[in-house]
Amino acid sequence: MNYTRSSALFAQAEKVIPGGVNSPVRAFKGVGGTPIFVKEAKGAYLYDEDGNRLIDYINSWGPMILGHAYQPVVDAVVEKAKKGTSFGMPTEIETQIAELAVSMVPNIDKIRFVNSGTEACMSAVRLARGFTKKDKIIKFAGCYHGHSDSFLIQAGSGASTFGTPNSPGVTQGTAKDTLLAAYNDIENVKQLVEANKNEIACIIIEPVAGNMGCVPPQNDFLNKLRTLCTAENILLIFDEVMTGFRLAKGGAQELFNINADIVCFGKVIGGGLPVGAFAARNDIMNELAPLGPVYQAGTLSGNPLAMAAGLAMLTELNNDAEVFNRLAEKTEYLHKGIAKVLNDNHIVHTINRVGSMISVHFDASPVVDFATAAKGNNDTFKKFFHGLLNEGVYIAPSAFETWFITDALSYEDLDFTINAVNKVAKTL
Numbered sequence: 451m452n453y454t455r456s457s458a459l460f461a462q463a464e465k466v467i468p469g470g471v472n473s474p475v476r477a478f479k480g481v482g483g484t485p486i487f488v489k490e491a492k493g494a495y496l497y498d499e500d501g502n503r504l505i506d507y508i509n510s511w512g513p514m515i516l517g518h519a520y521q522p523v524v525d526a527v528v529e530k531a532k533k534g535t536s537f538g539m540p541t542e543i544e545t546q547i548a549e550l551a552v553s554m555v556p557n558i559d560k561i562r563f564v565n566s567g568t569e570a571c572m573s574a575v576r577l578a579r580g581f582t583k584k585d586k587i588i589k590f591a592g593c594y595h596g597h598s599d600s601f602l603i604q605a606g607s608g609a610s611t612f613g614t615p616n617s618p619g620v621t622q623g624t625a626k627d628t629l630l631a632a633y634n635d636i637e638n639v640k641q642l643v644e645a646n647k648n649e650i651a652c653i654i655i656e657p658v659a660g661n662m663g664c665v666p667p668q669n670d671f672l673n674k675l676r677t678l679c680t681a682e683n684i685l686l687i688f689d690e691v692m693t694g695f696r697l698a699k700g701g702a703q704e705l706f707n708i709n710a711d712i713v714c715f716g717k718v719i720g721g722g723l724p725v726g727a728f729a730a731r732n733d734i735m736n737e738l739a740p741l742g743p744v745y746q747a748g749t750l751s752g753n754p755l756a757m758a759a760g761l762a763m764l765t766e767l768n769n770d771a772e773v774f775n776r777l778a779e780k781t782e783y784l785h786k787g788i789a790k791v792l793n794d795n796h797i798v799h800t801i802n803r804v805g806s807m808i809s810v811h812f813d814a815s816p817v818v819d820f821a822t823a824a825k826g827n828n829d830t831f832k833k834f835f836h837g838l839l840n841e842g843v844y845i846a847p848s849a850f851e852t853w854f855i856t857d858a859l860s861y862e863d864l865d866f867t868i869n870a871v872n873k874v875a876k877t878l
């Protein structure tokens with residue numbers, strides 16, 4: 451494929467934007483080469499500035515669950531825009547989307563909207579600290595909860611791709627309050643809790659990790675965390691920025707039948723516009739300003755365009771009970787197809803999948819945490835990525851990311867992809 455125009459646009463961007471991008475993983479640093487500049491997208495396809503068509507397995511890192519430029523979402527945004535784009539005052543649509551979200555997600559009474567997943571997680575932790583009157587938090591190596599200071603300790607996603615999981619600029623003071631555990635290792639968490647008795651405000655976790663590739667919770671890990679948190683007066687925060695409204699209507703809480711104390715959302719809840727949210731039961735949410743003393747705010751929070759897109763998206767997901775099954779079936783089909791052709795070509799690999807989240811790791815051993823995710827062969831991944839790109843299939847430009855399946859994918863698209871993997875596998 452030809453990427454002449456993308457290359458030229460990237461060179462131009464590099465002069466005025468650090469690294470040419472507004473979010474690091476877009477720069478292709480993990481895989482080499484020039485990032486692709488998107489011109490437009492529709493359904494399951496991206497169209498780039500050079501006129502190439504790519505089947506999209508990133509889908510804006512999750513939110514385009516029903517496909518790009520999904521008509522009800524586009525219509526809702528266009529209609530809203532004609533009536534003003536921001537007021538910084540209450541609007542009825544904020545209550546409408548809040549009511550719908552509260553009805554779809556188990557175990558929450560109130561929800562507050564923010565502008566990104568980062569804000570949602572940052573605010574959730576502040577709320578947990580304010581509510582429990584404790585300072586320390588536990589996070590898991592390889593989990594990513596946005597780029598606020600407390601979370602840039604062994605963070606996943608782009609932070610891992612670039613080998614900077616601990617960012618300069620995060621003070622020692624902040625870092626010391628973030629304790630790090632290994633995903634799926636309950637004994638490790640218990641030791642930390644024991645060593646920091648009555649000091650831990652919350653444990654934050656991606657209930658299905660998506661930022662070290664896809665890593666499912668194992669051996670009843672989430673249930674064990676729930677029991678531990680309840681016993682120790684620690685709030686359990688599910689970061690459902692990726693899993694929310696994707697794995698099930700009620701996200702991972704519904705899928706695994708486990709109640710978290712605070713739930714964070716992003717991406718899907720905004721239908722592709724910049725939105726995040728955090729939610730909990732009344733006694734926790736009532737601690738937030740203006741009801742309570744924990745401060746949190748935002749000029750553009752609850753922005754009418756974002757709320758219109760989000761309401762349209764959630765309404766579709768709420769009305770189509772089959773969508774989550776369809777997504778899981780398509781992903782399973784892809785999983786089986788890719789596994790078969792990789793096996794046929796004797797490529798050592800492990801595939802992890804939960805619902806419509808899937809990732810391919812180039813290592814034979816099970817991938818259960820960050821240490822095992824990091825063992826994957828990155829050279830093979832780079833060739834795999836560029837090979838697929840050349841065939842017109844776009845996966846995330848990092849081995850530490852998950853593929854997000856969209857309902858817009860047809861079985862022909864999936865067969866095309868499996869065939870592309872087969873061709874690429876012969877070159878690995």
Ligand code: PMP
Nearest residue numbers: 566567568594595596691692716
């Ligand atoms: N939490 C998780 C689980 C995420 O995957 C992400 C982003 N990929 C975030 C938080 C941060 O969201 P945002 O990029 O919208 O700030």
